[in-house]
Amino acid sequence: MTSRENPMGKIYILPKAIKTVVRDAALQSYGVIGLAPGNVRQSFVKMFNEEGDYGISIASDERGLEITINLIVEYGLRIKSVTDSVAESVKFHVEKTMGIPVTRVNIHVRGMRISDED
Amino acid sequence: MKSFSTTLPSEADRHRLLKSPLTGEGLILLFEAGLVWLTTNQEYVNALNVFPVPDGDTGTNMVLTMQAGFAEADSKRSKHAGDMAKTFAHGALMGARGNSGVILSQIWRGFSRALEGHATVDAALLVKACRARATLLIGALFARLKAPF
Numbered sequence: 653m654t655s656r657e658n659p660m661g662k663i664y665i666l667p668k669a670i671k672t673v674v675r676d677a678a679l680q681s682y683g684v685i686g687l688a689p690g691n692v693r694q695s696f697v698k699m700f701n702e703e704g705d706y707g708i709s710i711a712s713d714e715r716g717l718e719i720t721i722n723l724i725v726e727y728g729l730r731i732k733s734v735t736d737s738v739a740e741s742v743k744f745h746v747e748k749t750m751g752i753p754v755t756r757v758n759i760h761v762r763g764m765r766i767s768d769e770d
Numbered sequence: 771m772k773s774f775s776t777t778l779p780s781e782a783d784r785h786r787l788l789k790s791p792l793t794g795e796g797l798i799l800l801f802e803a804g805l806v807w808l809t810t811n812q813e814y815v816n817a818l819n820v821f822p823v824p825d826g827d828t829g830t831n832m833v834l835t836m837q838a839g840f841a842e843a844d845s846k847r848s849k850h851a852g853d854m855a856k857t858f859a860h861g862a863l864m865g866a867r868g869n870s871g872v873i874l875s876q877i878w879r880g881f882s883r884a885l886e887g888h889a890t891v892d893a894a895l896l897v898k899a900c901r902a903r904a905t906l907l908i909g910a911l912f913a914r915l916k917a918p919f
Contacts, residue, residue, distance in 0.1 A: 681869060730875070733875075737868050741823050741869075745823075
């Protein structure tokens with residue numbers, strides 16, 4: 653949970669809200685097929701809710717956020733290029749919409765998908 | 771910035787290239803022409819960039835991708851058009867930078883796949899190759915929508 657002080661009180665931003673932004677930013681990038689559950693708990697979330705917040709975990713400290721994303725990418729692309737643009741896009745969108753600095757974006761490629769059969 | 775050499779063919783060579791079907795050496799001239807034209811308009815493409823991160827580097831990324839492709843093709847020049855296209859596509863894939871670069875490398879992948887095994891390119895094959903690259907690109911762009919995840 654991330655909190656910010658303002659003159660009238662405190663603002664709390666819960667990880668779930670940040671995850672929505674991260675998910676949207678990650679899926680916008682070319683070559684990203686989808687998110688994959690990163691652990692057993694997230695696998696359960698996925699089983700019951702396809703639109704659930706699986707695949708992303710967020711840690712925060714006083715310096716900012718550390719975001720971990722588990723991805724499934726398109727086969728045939730250079731993974732480094734795809735993950736670089738995902739990281740850049742996620743950092744940009746989270747910082748823009750939330751106003752919280754992002755210190756690290758970790759990307760785990762959990763799988764690949766071949767979409768053209770020939 | 772410009773790491774490519776401008777290898778304009780001589781008058782006689784140009785005449786010969788115009789009269790004959792496109793081979794590997796003609797194809798690399800076209801790649802180079804494309805790269806030069808993109809480099810010329812780099813700032814214009816940069817200015818178009820608004821999505822997903824509006825940092826104005828779309829043109830730069832595309833130029834770097836094309837340069838990587840051209841450098842690889844230039845190092846392994848071949849008379850075989852299919853091989854030439856394949857080398858270029860491989861170079862572009864390896865040097866792909868940013869979203870636009872990755873998409874551009876896919877365009878070349880589709881193009882080279884259509885040319886595979888053809889030593890020369892005629893108009894009909896060129897049309898087919900251009901169509902193939904569009905299909906591959908659209909297929910990959912919308913793959914996510916069909917994905918069972």
